[in-house]
Amino acid sequence: xxxxxxxxxxxxxxxxxxxxxxxxxxxxxxxxxxxxxxxxxxxxxxxxxxxxxxxxxxxxxxxxxxxxxxxxxxxxxxxxxxxxxxxxxxxxxxxxxxxxxxxxxxxxxxxxxxxxxxxxxxxxxxxxxxxxxxxxxxxxxxxxxxxxxxxxxxxxxxxxxxxxxxxxxxxxxxxxxxxxxxxxxxxxxxxxxxxxxxxxxxxxxxxxxxxxxxxxxxxxxxxxxxxxxxxxxxxxxxxxxxxxxxxxxxxxxxxxxxxxxxxxxxxxxxxxxxxxxxxxxxxxxxxxxxxxxxxxxxxxxxxxxxxxxxxxxxxxxxxxxxxxxxxxxxxxxxxxxxxxxxxxxxxxxxxxxxxxxxxxxxxxxxxxxxxxxxxxxxxxxxxxxxxxxxxxxxxxxxxxxxxxxxxxxxxxxxxxxxxxxxxxxx
Amino acid sequence: xxxxxxxxxxxxxxxxxxxxxxxxxxxxxxxxxxxxxxxxxxxxxxxxxxxxxxxxxxxxxxxxxxxxxxxxxxxxxxxxxxxxxxxxxxxxxxxxxxxxxxxxxxxxxxxxxxxxxxxxxxxxxxxxxxxxxxxxxxxxxxxxxxxxxxxxxxxxxxxxxxxxxxxxxxxxxxxxxxxxxxxxxxxxxxxxxxxxxxxxxxxxxxxxxxxxxxxxxxxxxxxxxxxxxxxxxxxxxxxx
Numbered sequence: 001x002x003x004x005x006x007x008x009x010x011x012x013x014x015x016x017x018x019x020x021x022x023x024x025x026x027x028x029x030x031x032x033x034x035x036x037x038x039x040x041x042x043x044x045x046x047x048x049x050x051x052x053x054x055x056x057x058x059x060x061x062x063x064x065x066x067x068x069x070x071x072x073x074x075x076x077x078x079x080x081x082x083x084x085x086x087x088x089x090x091x092x093x094x095x096x097x098x099x100x101x102x103x104x105x106x107x108x109x110x111x112x113x114x115x116x117x118x119x120x121x122x123x124x125x126x127x128x129x130x131x132x133x134x135x136x137x138x139x140x141x142x143x144x145x146x147x148x149x150x151x152x153x154x155x156x157x158x159x160x161x162x163x164x165x166x167x168x169x170x171x172x173x174x175x176x177x178x179x180x181x182x183x184x185x186x187x188x189x190x191x192x193x194x195x196x197x198x199x200x201x202x203x204x205x206x207x208x209x210x211x212x213x214x215x216x217x218x219x220x221x222x223x224x225x226x227x228x229x230x231x232x233x234x235x236x237x238x239x240x241x242x243x244x245x246x247x248x249x250x251x252x253x254x255x256x257x258x259x260x261x262x263x264x265x266x267x268x269x270x271x272x273x274x275x276x277x278x279x280x281x282x283x284x285x286x287x288x289x290x291x292x293x294x295x296x297x298x299x300x301x302x303x304x305x306x307x308x309x310x311x312x313x314x315x316x317x318x319x320x321x322x323x324x325x326x327x328x329x330x331x332x333x334x335x336x337x338x339x340x341x342x343x344x345x346x347x348x349x350x351x352x353x354x355x356x357x358x359x360x361x362x363x364x365x366x367x368x369x370x371x372x373x374x375x376x377x378x379x380x381x382x383x384x385x386x387x388x389x390x391x392x393x394x395x396x397x398x399x400x401x402x403x404x405x406x407x408x409x410x411x412x413x414x415x416x417x418x419x420x421x422x423x424x425x426x
Numbered sequence: 427x428x429x430x431x432x433x434x435x436x437x438x439x440x441x442x443x444x445x446x447x448x449x450x451x452x453x454x455x456x457x458x459x460x461x462x463x464x465x466x467x468x469x470x471x472x473x474x475x476x477x478x479x480x481x482x483x484x485x486x487x488x489x490x491x492x493x494x495x496x497x498x499x500x501x502x503x504x505x506x507x508x509x510x511x512x513x514x515x516x517x518x519x520x521x522x523x524x525x526x527x528x529x530x531x532x533x534x535x536x537x538x539x540x541x542x543x544x545x546x547x548x549x550x551x552x553x554x555x556x557x558x559x560x561x562x563x564x565x566x567x568x569x570x571x572x573x574x575x576x577x578x579x580x581x582x583x584x585x586x587x588x589x590x591x592x593x594x595x596x597x598x599x600x601x602x603x604x605x606x607x608x609x610x611x612x613x614x615x616x617x618x619x620x621x622x623x624x625x626x627x628x629x630x631x632x633x634x635x636x637x638x639x640x641x642x643x644x645x646x647x648x649x650x651x652x653x654x655x656x657x658x659x660x661x662x663x664x665x666x
Contacts, residue, residue, distance in 0.1 A: 171644060194643055197608065215638060240615040240639045243608045256612065260637055262570065262619030264612040285612040301609055307568070308609055331606045350604045375606060395648070418607055 035151060037064060037114075038073035038092035041080065046102035052136065056100065059137040062181065063144035063158035066409060068384055068402045069151060088117035096147075106132035110139045114147065124150045137183065141425070148382075157380050159425035162387055162398060163188070163198050163206070167416035175208055178398075179425070182412040189228070197243055200423045201250035207231065209242055216241040218255060222271070234274055240264065243288055247295045247315075254289040254298060266300055268315065279317035290335045290342075291315075299323065299333035299342055310344050310357075323357060324364070330355075334386075336379050343367075343377040343386055354388055356403060367405040374399075380422045387411065387420045460494035467498025471506070552590055559586035560595065560663040563621065564656060567604070570616040572624045580621065583663060584628035597621050598662040599639045602655035603648075607641060614639030621661045636666065 039061065042053045064070045078086040087095045094114050101109040107129065114124040126146055128139045141159035148156030160180045167173045175189045175198045189195050193212040200206055206228070207220030218232040218241055231253065232238060240258030247254065251271055257278075258264040265280045266289050280286040280302070288301040296315050301308050305322065310333045313320040324330035329347035336343065340359055345352040346366075352375050354367040368374040372391040379386060380400070390399045398411040398420055451459075463482060470479065477499050482492035560583060563576035572580065587593055599614030599621075618637035626632045647654040 173643065194640070196643065215636075237636075239637075240611060242611045242641075256608070258612055258615035258639065260619055260622060260632075262616035262623075264615060285609065285616065287612045288606065288608045301606075329605075331609050345606065347604070352606070 034069055034071040035093050036071050036073055036091055037094045037096060037147075038077065038087050038090065039096045039098070042098040042100050044100050046104075047100055053100065056098075056136055056140055059181065060098075060140040060144055063141055063156070064147065066400075066407075067144070067148055067156055067158070068407060069148065084115065084117050084120050092117055094123065098143075100136075108132075108134070108136060108139065110143065112143050114150075137181070141179075141181075154382055157382050157385075157422075157424070160381060161423055161425050162411065162420050163200050163423060164398060164420040165196055165198065165418045166414060173418075175206070178412055178414075180411070180422075185412075185414070197419055198421055199245045199253075200421050201246040202248065203250060204423070205246070205250065207244045207246060207253055209244060215239075218244050218253070218269075220244070220253070231271070232269055232274075232276065245289050245291060247291050248293055249295055252295075254291065256287045256289070266298065266317075279313065279315075281317075288332055290333045292335045293337060293339045297335075299335050301331040301333065310342065326364070332376060334377050334379055337381060337383045341383075343379065345375055345377065354386060354401065354405075356386075365403075367401055367403065368408070369405070376419050378421050381424045387422050389418055389420065456490050459488065460490045463491040463494030464498035464501075467495035467500075468502040469498075470495070471499045471502035477503075552593075555586055555589065556593070556665055559583050560665065562663075563661045565617055565659045565661070567602075567655075567659065568613070570599075570613065570620045572620055577624075580624050581628060584625055584630050587625075587630050587634060594634050594636075594666040596636045596638060596664045596666050598664065599637070599641075600644060600658055600660045600662065601642045602658040603642050603645065603650075604655065605642065607643070611639050611641035611643075614641045617659075617661055621663075 039057065042056055044050070044053055047053075061072050065072050073090060073092045076090050078090055084095060093116070095117050096112065096114045099111045101111070103109070108131075110128040110130075112124070112126055112128070113122060115121065116123045124147060126143070128142055130136075130139055138159065144158040145156035148154070148158075158180060161177050161184075162180065163175065163177050165173050166176050171194065172192060174187055174191065174195050177186045177188055178184060188198075188206060189208065189210070191210045191212040193210055195208055195210040195212070198206060198208045203224050205221040205224055205226075207218065209216050210219050211217075215237050217230050217238065219228050220231050221228060232241065232255070238257060239260065240256075242256045242258075244253050244255040246252075247268075253269040253271065255267050255269060256264050257267050257276075263282055264285045264287050265278050265282055266286050267276045267278050269276045279298070280300075284302065284304050285308070286300055286302045286304075290299045291297070292299070297312055298315055299310060299312050302311050303309075304311075307328045308331045309322055310324040310330050311320060311322050323333070323342065324344065324346075327346040327348070330344055331347075332345045334343045335341075342357045342359065344355055344357065346355050348370065351370060351373040353370055354374050354377050355364050356367060357364045367386070368388075368390075374388050374390045377386045377388045385400045385402055387398060387400050389396050391397075392399075393410060394413075395415045396417050397413065397415060398417050399408055400411055401408045467480070477496065480492055480495050480499070482488060482495050485491060561579055563579050564573065565571070566573070583595070587595065597618045599616065599618035601610040601613050601617075605613060615637070618639055622632060622635050622637055625635065642658070645654075645658045646660075647657055
C-alpha cells in the first residue's frame with residue numbers, strides 16, 4: 001500500500017514537472033522545427049524619422065530569418081494595438097515588441113520584450129544601450145542573437161563577421177572583414193602583394209601568408225589587437241608556405257611547408273618557442289590542416305593514395321587514417337565547432353560541391369549540387385551554417401548555406417573573394 | 427861754355443812737349459773704359475738703337491771703346507736671341523706636351539666609350555638570350571611531369587645558363603582554377619620542383635635556381651575553358 005502511494009506521488013511530481021515545461025518552447029540545435037515569430041512595429045521615442053524604425057525592423061527580420069530556426073510572420077498581420085490573442089490566431093508563437101529611444105545626447109536605447117502568445121507570458125526581456133557611434137543595426141544583431149540564445153540555449157551569429165581574401169588588382173590580394181549581413185567592410189592588411197589564407201584565433205588574433213618579401217612568409221599578431229609581425233621562417237627562406245591555422249588554444253599554428261623536391265608537409269609551429277615540428281612523412285602532397293575543437297587531432301588533405309583525399313591524424317602525427325571514401329578528389333576539410341562533423345569539398349568534372357561528413361554516423365552528405373563550383377567551406381560559430389565561395393552569380397562571391405542545402409544565401413556582392421573564415425563578433 | 431842757355435828752351439820744350447804728349451794709358455784704365463763701353467753697348471741694344479750708331483766708331487784714339495761698345499751690343503743681341511729661342515722652345519715643348527696630353531685623354535675616352543659600348547652590347551645580348559630561352563613550359567591536368575615537347579625549351583634554358591655563368595633563375599609553378607587554392611599551391615610547388623630536377627639532369631647546378639609556387643593565384647586568363655586552363659598550367663622562368 002505504501003509503495004502504491006509513493007509511486008503515485010513520484011509520478012505526480014514528474015507530471016507536474018512536465019506540465020511546467022510546456023509553456024517553454026525550446027528548440028535543440030538538431031531540430032528542424034521553426035518557431036513562428038511576429039514583430040510589432042517598433043515604438044519610437046525621441047526619434048522623428050520613421051525610416052529608422054523601418055530600417056531597424058528590416059535588419060532584425062533578415063537576421064532572424066537567416067538563422068534557420070525562426071520563421072517571421074509576414075502575412076495577415078493583425079492591426080496595430082490588437083490583443084495578443086489576435087496574434088496567436090494569426091499563427092505567431094512568440095510576439096516581439098520593441099521600443100527605440102534616442103536620448104538628447106544622441107545615445108540609443110532599445111527595449112525588447114518577447115511574449116509567448118499561447119501562455120500570454122513574457123519569455124524574454126532585455127534593454128540594450130549604445131552610444132552615438134554604434135550603428136543601430138548592431139543593436140538589431142545583438143537582439144537577434146539573444147533571442148536565439150533564449151530559444152535554443154546557444155547565442156545566434158547575427159553579430160558575427162567573415163574574414164576573407166579579396167583581389168584588389170592582378171597579383172595583389174589582401175585580407176578583409178565584413179559583417180555577416182554584408183555591411184561594414186574593413187581592410188585588415190595592406191601589404192600590396194599576394195596575401196592569402198587568413199586564420200583567426202578565438203581571441204581575435206589574425207595569422208596569414210604573404211608574399212610581400214618575394215617569397216611566402218607566415219605573419220600574424222602575437223597579442224590581441226597587436227601589430228602584425230613575421231612568425232615564420234625566423235631566418236632565411238622557408239620554401240613554399242601555406243595554410244596557417246590557429247590551434248583552438250591559440251598557442252600553436254598548423255601550417256604547410258613545401259620543399260624543392262616537390263613534397264609538402266603539415267607542420268606545427270609553437271609560437272612561444274618559435275620551433276616548428278613536422279607531422280607528415282615527407283613524401284607527396286599533404287596540405288589544408290584543420291584542428292578539431294579539442295586541439296588534439298588534425299584533418300588534412302593528402303595525395304598519398306592517389307588523388308587528394310581527406311585524412312585524420314593526432315596532433316603528433318600518429319594514428320593516421322583516411323576519412324573520405326568516394327570520389328577522386330576530396331579536399332579542404334573543416335572540422336565543425338563541436339567536433340561531430342567535417343565539412344569538405346569534392347570535385348566532379350572540374351567543379352566542386354560541399355559535403356558534410358558526420359563522424360558519429362560514418363556517412364557523408366552532399367550539400368550543394370553542381371550549379372557552379374563551391375569551395376573553401378568554413379563553419380559558423382553555432383555550427384548551423386557554412387560560408388563558402390561560389391561562381392553561381394559572378395566571379396567568386398561569398399555565400400552561406402544551412403546544412404540541408406535548401407537555404408543558400410549570398411552574403412555579399414563583392415567579387416574575387418576566397419578563403420573565408422567565420423568568427424564571433426562579440 | 428855756357429850750358430844754362432839751354433835750360434830755359436829745354437824747359438819750354440819739355441813743358442810744351444808734356445802738354446802735347448799724353449802718357450800712355452794703363453791696362454787697368456783701358457779695361458775699365460772697355461767695360462764702360464761694353465755696358466753702354468748693352469744698354470744701347472736694349473734701347474733699340476742700331477749697331478751702326480756706335481758713338482765710338484770715329485774715335486780713332488780709343489779703338490778699345492768702339493770694340494767694347496760693339497761687343498756689348500753683340501752680347502745683348504745674342505742674349506736676347508738665346509732667350510727668345512728658349513722661350514720659343516719652351517712654348518713648343520708646352521704645346522707638344524698639351525697636345526700629347528689631349529691625345530692621351532682622347533684615346534682614354536675613346537677606350538672608355540668602346541668599353542661601355544661593349545658592355546652594353548654584352549648586356550643586350552644577355553637580355554636577348556634570356557628572352558629567347560626563358561619561355562613557359564606547360565603541364566597536363568593534375569600532373570607535374572615534364573612533357574616531351576618541353577624538353578627542348580629546358581635544354582635551351584640549360585644552354586643559356588651555361589653561356590652566362592653568373593645568371594640566376596627563379597622557377598615559378600602555376601595551376602589552372604580547377605583545384606582548391608591550397609592544394610594548387612602544393613601542386614605548383616611540385617611542378618616547379620619537376621622543372622628543377624630536369625634542369626639538374628641537364629648539368630646545371632641547382633644552386634642557381636630558386637623555386638616558388640603561385641598555385642592558381644596568378645592566372646594569365648580567367649575563362650572557364652581548356653584554351654585558358656592549358657595556358658595557366660605552366661612553369662615560368664624569371665631572371666633573378
